[in-house]
Amino acid sequence: xxxxxxxxxxxxxxxxxxxxxxxxxxxxxxxxxxxxxxxxxxxxxxxxxxxxxxxxxxxxxxxxxxxxxxxxxxxxxxxxxxxxxxxxxxxxxxxxxxxxxxxxxxxxxxxxxxxxxxxxxxxxxxxxxxxxxxxxxxxxxxxxxxxxxxxxxxxxxxxxxxxxxxxxxxxxxxx
Amino acid sequence: xxxxxxxxxxxxxxxxxxxxxxxxxxxxxxxxxxxxxxxxxxxxxxxxxxxxxxxxxxxxxxxxxxxxxxxxxxxxxxxxxxxxxxxxxxxxxxxxxxxxxxxxxxxxxxxxxxxxxxxxxxxxxxxxxxxxxxxxxxxxxxxxxxxxxxxxxxxxxxxxxxxxxxxxxxxxxxx
Numbered sequence: 001x002x003x004x005x006x007x008x009x010x011x012x013x014x015x016x017x018x019x020x021x022x023x024x025x026x027x028x029x030x031x032x033x034x035x036x037x038x039x040x041x042x043x044x045x046x047x048x049x050x051x052x053x054x055x056x057x058x059x060x061x062x063x064x065x066x067x068x069x070x071x072x073x074x075x076x077x078x079x080x081x082x083x084x085x086x087x088x089x090x091x092x093x094x095x096x097x098x099x100x101x102x103x104x105x106x107x108x109x110x111x112x113x114x115x116x117x118x119x120x121x122x123x124x125x126x127x128x129x130x131x132x133x134x135x136x137x138x139x140x141x142x143x144x145x146x147x148x149x150x151x152x153x154x155x156x157x158x159x160x161x162x163x164x165x166x167x168x169x170x171x172x173x174x175x
Numbered sequence: 176x177x178x179x180x181x182x183x184x185x186x187x188x189x190x191x192x193x194x195x196x197x198x199x200x201x202x203x204x205x206x207x208x209x210x211x212x213x214x215x216x217x218x219x220x221x222x223x224x225x226x227x228x229x230x231x232x233x234x235x236x237x238x239x240x241x242x243x244x245x246x247x248x249x250x251x252x253x254x255x256x257x258x259x260x261x262x263x264x265x266x267x268x269x270x271x272x273x274x275x276x277x278x279x280x281x282x283x284x285x286x287x288x289x290x291x292x293x294x295x296x297x298x299x300x301x302x303x304x305x306x307x308x309x310x311x312x313x314x315x316x317x318x319x320x321x322x323x324x325x326x327x328x329x330x331x332x333x334x335x336x337x338x339x340x341x342x343x344x345x346x347x348x349x350x
Contacts (some may be wrong), residue, residue: 008183008263009223036336048184049255075346079223083337089181089224091266094287102213130336139346142290149304153328161211161305162258171250172313172326172347 011085013092014055014139015043017140018068018099025116029063029100032112038130039092039122043131050052051168053155056095062112067106068097072152074139077132078118096143096152119144149173186260189230190218192315193243193269193274200291200347201315202274204238207287214297216269217289228330240280243272247327248345249314252307267272269311269349271318271327294319312326324348 018027018041026038044059046052053070060068082090106114122129122153124135143151155168193202193216219234219339228245235243238262250269257265280287297304298312318326330343 007261008186010185010187010266011183012185012266038336046184048262051255052253075344077333077342077344079335079340080226081340086182086225090274091185091187117274131333135331135333135344135346138349142349153347156310158252158306158310159255160212165254165256167252167254169250169252169310171310172195172328174313174317 005040008088009069010089010091011044011082012052012055013043014046014059014095015041015057016053016060016068016070016091016095016097016152017041017047017074017136018060018066019119019144020102020116021141022113023116024119026119027064027066028115028117028122029105029106029111030113032110036129038133039113039117039125039128040130040133041136042111052093053095053168056093056097060097063111065101065107065109067100069100071096071098072148072154073128074143074151074153075136080160096140096148156163184265185264185266186257187227187230188218188223188226189221189234189270190216190267191231191235191243191270191272192249192311192317193217193235193241193272194294194315195274195277195291198291199205199294201294201295201297202235202239202241202279203290203292204286205288207285211305212303213299214292214303215305215308215310216287216311218287227268228270228343230282231268231272235272238282238286240276240282244273244275246271246273247323247329249318249326249328250311259350269307271323272317282306 029042042060042063079090104128109136155170204217217238218236221230250265254265328345330345
């Protein structure tokens with residue numbers, strides 16, 4: 001049996017639900033270069049050694065011009081045979097963020113449309129969103145109604161057993 | 176700017192907390208070839224295209240001889256500069272499983288010790304476990320006391336927008 005460790009098997013993608021409490025709106029984009037014309041949440045692939053939360057904030061800023069603050073992870077997906085991933089698999093993480101600025105300046109190269117849209121309207125859309133976006137709207141609406149403690153996956157920073165290394169452990173909030 | 180997609184950046188490791196309700200014991204092992212002599216939960220790296228749940232069940236069986244059934248994800252960790260990962264990063268997922276068999280037959284190549292240990296005893300251990308194991312005991316004990324709905328991250332299988340592909344979306348249980 002071959003006991004050699006395998007090389008990296010996954011890329012990590014991150015997208016962000018940036019929710020504006022006062023107006024009940026959420027930040028959505030349409031990709032310029034996608035075969036689909038769905039409204040979706042801004043996001044993209046993690047750089048090597050970049051934390052999930054940092055990817056979310058960076059991609060949101062690059063794509064929409066909005067500064068935001070990471071709050072929690074709401075969901076993640078494991079997808080094998082991910083198109084464009086060179087035969088590797090994909091972990092796609094959906095985060096919840098708070099907007100720090102509100103004026104959109106979207107990236108002309110990657111994004112064709114970008115706006116603040118009513119969360120209820122996005123949730124009710126049956127043609128222009130993918131199943132995962134619909135599901136994420138459900139989760140967000142549940143959190144708004146019953147408290148985000150019911151939907152959030154939060155992190156605790158911990159010290160690794162390997163000297164000098166730290167990591168983030170994501171799990172349900174403990175009392 | 177280089178717009179070429181990056182190659183896979185992460186390996187996925189999975190370990191399993193196999194909890195035996197009737198005796199309040201949990202399945203623990205000691206690695207034969209580790210620099211640490213910690214009690215830990217059985218687990219290992221995902222094969223290419225292997226789902227998290229399947230890795231947990233396979234590694235538990237290989238290392239301990241115990242058949243088990245995946246129930247939920249309790250936590251995951253993102254670690255950069257993971258030793259032995261060729262400069263890539265590591266996502267390490269901790270699952271909760273139900274034992275289907277109870278007689279241990281541990282792997283002589285990889286495992287030096289394997290046993291059912293009282294969960295309370297493992298939680299109280301201050302020398303022979305790593306910080307993440309201690310934290311995971313806390314989370315498991317919280318679930319036992321207040322209901323696993325408070326700690327579980329569960330999945331829903333969904334259809335991809337890419338024809339023929341399915342994926343698992345992990346998030347908090349919705350009512």
